Amino acid sequence: MQRAAPQTFDRVLSSMCTEPHPAAREAAERFLATNPGDPATYAEVGELETRTVTMLGELAGLGSDRPNEAEVRATARDGPPHGYVTSGGTEANIQAVRSARNRGDAAEPNVVAPESVHFSFTKAAEVLGVELRTVPTDADHRADVDAVAAAVDEGTVLVVGVAGSTEYGRVDPIPELAEIAHETGAYCHVDAAWGGFLLPFTDHEWHFGHAPIDSMTIDPHKCGRAVIPAGGLLFRERAGMDALAVDTPYLESASQASLTGTRSGAGVAGAAAAMEALWPDGYRREYERADGLAGWFAGELRERGFDVADVELPIVVVDLSARAFDALRDRGWRLSRTESGLVRIVVMPHVTREMLREFLADLDGTR
């Protein structure tokens, strides 16, 4: 079994992960046997994690190059941004809810989020014993600001906005959500797990430099082309991380804020290497390629008479019959469905025009 063929991405249209950048793979292989969860013993990878979090901060508006100078003053920090490299977006989202729960003083805490949030918030609520209140999205699948405002109350510890939603790739009105959160005494978290490496090249308002948000999930192992496992969690204030810390006897370091204990040095080293190789120009080129390709693909589907949702970030949602879906699955295409049964195609770096032409030919063959 250890000779099993590794995954190929030839026909994967369902995943938000992709082929890592060669520099990420090389760095990950060299750091396979390191544990950033014990930074005093594994000092080299500890330094790489600090560097990774600093670069994530630059993408997310916490860096020295942030566009909004008022935000710079509003975010006085010493040292790198506050955060760490998680096992993925689920850990980062659970930890953001946990930090808000621990910092809030609600007896029965609740989290308010649009129904478009990732299912990891359902997991977070169940694990952490908080109520998740999901509210409807608008006709374009974005958070409905009025519905969010109506759902918050004195028990609300966190309001969640999505910047690049899992189903439609939509960006919620983040500044408005942050305002609602702070008016009710709650924190505001942005889930940019998938969108965070695409949005810097758009004119969306989504990050710490655009709105007074408190925390963000942004995953190098999705559009950042790092190696799994490399998610990212950022906080505006150190108190966000401090609310997660537990004492760590036996380790050389004194406390640990991560949800897991031992962590992957390969993930951290791969994230640092990918971001150094690609930020910003490599990520910009990939965003422009994927954006153009998704637009072309949506047009091809519409020409064939299929109902296709407007494309914002490079995700194409199309209404295919169950018969066509099954026939394409039988031909090896890895496809996933939205909750409403539509087919979702994620245009990741491994997805090429040639692949999509093959897909269209196979689709034509099913009719």
Next chain:
Amino acid sequence: MQRAAPQTFDRVLSSMCTEPHPAAREAAERFLATNPGDPATYAEVGELETRTVTMLGELAGLGSDRPNEAEVRATARDGPPHGYVTSGGTEANIQAVRSARNRGDAAEPNVVAPESVHFSFTKAAEVLGVELRTVPTDADHRADVDAVAAAVDEGTVLVVGVAGSTEYGRVDPIPELAEIAHETGAYCHVDAAWGGFLLPFTDHEWHFGHAPIDSMTIDPHKCGRAVIPAGGLLFRERAGMDALAVDTPYLESASQASLTGTRSGAGVAGAAAAMEALWPDGYRREYERADGLAGWFAGELRERGFDVADVELPIVVVDLSARAFDALRDRGWRLSRTESGLVRIVVMPHVTREMLREFLADLDGTR
């Protein structure tokens, strides 16, 4: 920074992780870009995870070769054992507490454990909103059965025993703890995160075949010589896993029991490869080597007049002065302290007699 030198284990005496087996490293490198959290998309690594859990079950007394036939009948199962490859021991311990919390019906659930439990149970209690009741250990640092029996009540959902404790490498009286747990209507979890790959070659009673325990943590990335991240969680009954499952829209698979979402295919493939290469004879040879080496090292320390705890599994706990500790740290030795300030040396596969001779020479130089 991506050129930073990777970790070497030359002077690491503080870690419960080690240099992976070459077969594990090779398999991990081939599966770096796979996600067992999405097994329908990444089918190959999904099969490797089933295989890994099956092998873990064999080590832990859930396999066809288990010694106690009554237990075989008591554990009727179809298919592989119930469990999955976690990010590490912390996730596995959190999930065992979560499963017991969810399966129990206590309004204010508590978990009873000896004070020797790993700090991940403190984290689990804080995350999950359960009370952790730690009770004293006996003079030999094992769980005190009477103290555990006195601490349980109708709110107790889980009793924890440790099989290879983090500080002294001790094995708690597992059959007695399981009996106390079941008499009070609680589940029994064994934390064999570190000890699980050593104990099969001892006469300890620690696993599913020795006692009616309900769940176990057993980590391939510690003494199993897999690649990080590869922890292991096993349940005797399917209901243990079912209590963790949440629905998963967008993925091709229907539900997810893991605490994290995206997971490391490298960790899963490395664990399968290491166990195929080393179970059982390779692990037996390593246990015998480490056991002999730890005994020799303890003797050398005693001859020098140091106070050394009895060695059970290959961990040597010695009383060194703060001055000696600092001098050895300055010479590059990675050491960790117990909560009571003693120095703990873990004899992992990368720790050789030559290393320990160098350490003793450096120690002699500090006097």
